[in-house]
Amino acid sequence: MLIPKNNANLMRTKILIKLVESYLHDKFDNADRIPLDLRPKEGASSRCCVYKDRAVLKYRCMAGLGHCPEEETDELISLREYGKQALERTHAAKNKLSVIDIACSACIKSQYVITDVCRGCFAQPCRLNCPKEAISIINGRAHIDPEKCVNCGKCYEVCPYHSVVKIPVPCEEACPVGAITKDEKGKEHIDTEKCISCGKCLASCPFGAIVERSQIIDVLREIKETDHRVVAMLAPAILGQFPGSVNNLVGALKQVGFSDVIEVAVGADITTQKEAAEFVERMEQGQNFMTTSCCPAYFRAAQVHMPEVAPHVSSTKTPMYYTAELVKKEDPGCIAVFVGPCLAKRAEAEYDPNVDYVLTFEELGAILVASGINVDECPEEPFSKVSHAQGRQFPVTGGVAGAVASLVGDKVEIRPEKIDGLTKESIKLLKRYAAKGSENNMLEVMCCEGGCVSGPGCIALSKKAARAVDAYAQTGEQLTPDTKIG
Amino acid sequence: MEKIKVKICVGTSCFVMGAAQIQTLEFNAPADIADKIEILEERCMNLCKELHTKYNRGPFVRVNEELIEEATYEKVVAKIREVLQKQSCK
Ligand code: SF4
Ligand code: SF4
Numbered sequence: 001m002l003i004p005k006n007n008a009n010l011m012r013t014k015i016l017i018k019l020v021e022s023y024l025h026d027k028f029d030n031a032d033r034i035p036l037d038l039r040p041k042e043g044a045s046s047r048c049c050v051y052k053d054r055a056v057l058k059y060r061c062m063a064g065l066g067h068c069p070e071e072e073t074d075e076l077i078s079l080r081e082y083g084k085q086a087l088e089r090t091h092a093a094k095n096k097l098s099v100i101d102i103a104c105s106a107c108i109k110s111q112y113v114i115t116d117v118c119r120g121c122f123a124q125p126c127r128l129n130c131p132k133e134a135i136s137i138i139n140g141r142a143h144i145d146p147e148k149c150v151n152c153g154k155c156y157e158v159c160p161y162h163s164v165v166k167i168p169v170p171c172e173e174a175c176p177v178g179a180i181t182k183d184e185k186g187k188e189h190i191d192t193e194k195c196i197s198c199g200k201c202l203a204s205c206p207f208g209a210i211v212e213r214s215q216i217i218d219v220l221r222e223i224k225e226t227d228h229r230v231v232a233m234l235a236p237a238i239l240g241q242f243p244g245s246v247n248n249l250v251g252a253l254k255q256v257g258f259s260d261v262i263e264v265a266v267g268a269d270i271t272t273q274k275e276a277a278e279f280v281e282r283m284e285q286g287q288n289f290m291t292t293s294c295c296p297a298y299f300r301a302a303q304v305h306m307p308e309v310a311p312h313v314s315s316t317k318t319p320m321y322y323t324a325e326l327v328k329k330e331d332p333g334c335i336a337v338f339v340g341p342c343l344a345k346r347a348e349a350e351y352d353p354n355v356d357y358v359l360t361f362e363e364l365g366a367i368l369v370a371s372g373i374n375v376d377e378c379p380e381e382p383f384s385k386v387s388h389a390q391g392r393q394f395p396v397t398g399g400v401a402g403a404v405a406s407l408v409g410d411k412v413e414i415r416p417e418k419i420d421g422l423t424k425e426s427i428k429l430l431k432r433y434a435a436k437g438s439e440n441n442m443l444e445v446m447c448c449e450g451g452c453v454s455g456p457g458c459i460a461l462s463k464k465a466a467r468a469v470d471a472y473a474q475t476g477e478q479l480t481p482d483t484k485i486g
Numbered sequence: 487m488e489k490i491k492v493k494i495c496v497g498t499s500c501f502v503m504g505a506a507q508i509q510t511l512e513f514n515a516p517a518d519i520a521d522k523i524e525i526l527e528e529r530c531m532n533l534c535k536e537l538h539t540k541y542n543r544g545p546f547v548r549v550n551e552e553l554i555e556e557a558t559y560e561k562v563v564a565k566i567r568e569v570l571q572k573q574s575c576k
């Protein structure tokens with residue numbers, strides 16, 4: 001695909017902006033207008049009619065308000081009501097991805113179809129190789145009985161004319177761990193036990209049918225309606241996500257009402273130091289390899305889907321962990337909000353008592369737009385703690401391994417390798433390394449291809465963001481094993 | 487021939503609403519237009535601030551001087567092709 005974000009994804013941004021606006025304007029009194037505004041009667045519809053579009057939009061709004069569409073008990077509950085309920089929450093609702101069943105178009109069940117190219121040949125290798133006898137010849141052409149087909153793809157492999165096409169189901173194709181599958185009606189469901197919250201399915205669905213609970217309203221409520229100090233912890237992938245400098249952005253966040261803004265790159269510096277020390281220790285013990293641990297989607301994938309790899313995962317905590325620890329040590333009563341590119345961080349935050357909420361860059365963007373703040377025009381303000389080059393380079397593939405390598409010194413030899421993107425294939429590769437050993441001893445694993453700059457919560461193109469990250473890292477001072485952080 | 491100027495508004499509002507995705511043109515423009523365009527960034531065209539239009543009509547892109555509202559990658563590419571066609575008719 002040419003553009004990384006499809007129209008369904010861009011619609012999510014608009015929904016979030018509308019929700020924030022509705023909150024700021026009248027605390028959701030008129031929230032039920034949002035689906036109508038986004039799909040006016042005169043406009044074109046993207047499904048069968050505007051009414052269905054609006055019904056889907058209502059569910060997407062629910063998710064924006066932090067509710068899970070699957071938990072709907074009464075269809076008549078209005079968005080206004082859901083909005084009010086959102087304001088009564090005092091803790092983030094449990095992270096969950098879910099499928100809006102009326103929006104899921106139940107993409108094709110049998111993924112293989114025989115096209116007109118079929119010559120109805122004499123040999124009929126498709127029919128002969130089908131293990132389920134699903135193929136029959138009708139009017140001189142092969143047909144697949146979708147009831148019998150098990151999507152094994154044998155016919156696809158053997159047809160000498162390439163007349164069999166494979167029609168993928170985008171979300172299933174994108175999911176690296178097989179957590180999303182069809183029910184008997186053909187609709188997709190996510191198995192929460194298997195799901196690693198990476199968000200790949202959500203980004204891939206062309207119908208916008210997959211949603212995730214947002215915490216955007218919870219954060220705004222903390223800022224506007226409580227006297228808590230709300231601290232934003234900006235993930236290092238923030239570079240390039242907004243126009244203007246990163247210091248303009250600090251100014252913008254203060255205008256939104258955050259009381260302090262701190263870079264998670266500071267925590268990444270700590271991760272670098274500890275991970276380098278751990279690496280040396282493990283290698284001295286004679287271990288074959290170690291992998292990074294900062295990507296929570298990969299971390300969970302290792303625990304749940306690759307138990308043989310799990311012992312190799314570094315036990316060093318993530319940059320978010322160390323940053324939140326610093327923040328809470330200085331100001332125990334504050335509310336700490338991680339702002340990043342990542343959906344899996346929401347799951348990680350549930351296990352981290354120091355992190356109260358997680359926002360994506362997209363959600364932060366929605367808050368800025370709805371508040372009429374242009375980052376460029378905000379006064380430049382400094383971060384209260386300064387990060388180093390190493391921590392700043394974390395969000396680009398190769399960055400974490402590079403940072404760790406720079407601190408290992410010459411006690412042991414470090415041979416880094418990037419596993420750039422968690423896919424069905426790279427999971428197989430990791431399992432093979434665990435079973436048979438790996439040539440390289442420091443494996444950096446990032447679930448998102450390209451690193452966190454390609455995370456599902458990003459606004460900017462990953463290429464441009466990666467450049468901005470590099471440029472920022474260049475301006476940072478070099479970290480040493482004993483630099484005192486915080 | 488002079489290149490067609492594609493000015494993408496990268497003020498916060500437009501950028502968040504989808505201008506960032508239109509920047510794909512910098513890396514991956516369709517072959518027929520790739521070398522005929524010049525991509526420029528503009529920091530807030532001030533169109534998002536007018537009350538009656540506000541951000542709702544963004545993101546904004548100008549192709550030469552023609553304004554595209556609610557711009558998408560497809561819309562911009564179509565407009566560029568249209569301008570090219572007009573130029574070649576002259
Ligand atoms: S693991 Fe990722 S792609 Fe699979 S269901 Fe969960 S969020 Fe979606
Ligand atoms: S690569 Fe980064 S953004 Fe993507 S899942 Fe991992 S930590 Fe999150």
Ligand code: FES
Pocket residue numbers: 495496497498499500501529530531532533534535544545546
């Ligand atoms: S941000 Fe584009 S017109 Fe203001």
